[in-house]
Amino acid sequence: MALIFTVDPKLDPDLRTAVVRLWTDVTNSGGAVGFVAPVTEEEVWDTAEQQFAGVRPDGPDRMLVAHESGTGRLVGVLFFESMRFELMEHWRMLKRVMVHPDFQGRGYGAELLAEAERVARRWGLQSLRLTARGGQGLEGFYARSGYREVGRVPAAIRVAPGDDRDDITLWLDLR
Numbered sequence: 393m394a395l396i397f398t399v400d401p402k403l404d405p406d407l408r409t410a411v412v413r414l415w416t417d418v419t420n421s422g423g424a425v426g427f428v429a430p431v432t433e434e435e436v437w438d439t440a441e442q443q444f445a446g447v448r449p450d451g452p453d454r455m456l457v458a459h460e461s462g463t464g465r466l467v468g469v470l471f472f473e474s475m476r477f478e479l480m481e482h483w484r485m486l487k488r489v490m491v492h493p494d495f496q497g498r499g500y501g502a503e504l505l506a507e508a509e510r511v512a513r514r515w516g517l518q519s520l521r522l523t524a525r526g527g528q529g530l531e532g533f534y535a536r537s538g539y540r541e542v543g544r545v546p547a548a549i550r551v552a553p554g555d556d557r558d559d560i561t562l563w564l565d566l567r
Contacts, residue, residue, distance in 0.1 A: 455470075468495070
């Protein structure tokens with residue numbers, strides 16, 4: 393199946409619910425997207441609403457979703473987040489890069505990142521930035537999509553008492 397990408401889809405109640413469900417499923421399968429498993433949809437809603445608040449076609453934040461052709465099922469999502477600071481308007485932070493666990497291993501994550509890159513180039517952005525939780529092995533995945541590690545804050549993320557992880561900053565130059 394192929395993916396169908398949509399930038400700035402209408403954030404109606406059905407899509408909001410589907411994103412929260414995906415976010416919950418990603419977290420509970422071990423994904424590092426702002427929570428630690430186990431998590432419930434109720435716990436994700438507050439953070440999701442904050443993320444949705446800035447999303448609109450005229451900015452400051454934007455959203456990219458991927459649906460599977462044929463089924464129409466939501467497969468992945470990410471957010472382009474503005475720093476809301478004029479001196480940083482030439483790049484965006486990618487947040488909540490997620491592919492549903494049922495679809496992992498099919499290359500959909502790489503496709504989602506490639507589409508984000510195409511969209512960012514169309515918008516005239518010069519760079520994309522994202523962060524990753526250490527200990528997940530994500531550095532190699534992002535490196536294959538052209539991102540390079542530009543910073544690491546040791547033990548900045550506490551996922552449990554005695555389990556601190558590095559906060560890794562990755563950068564993709566679009567020039």
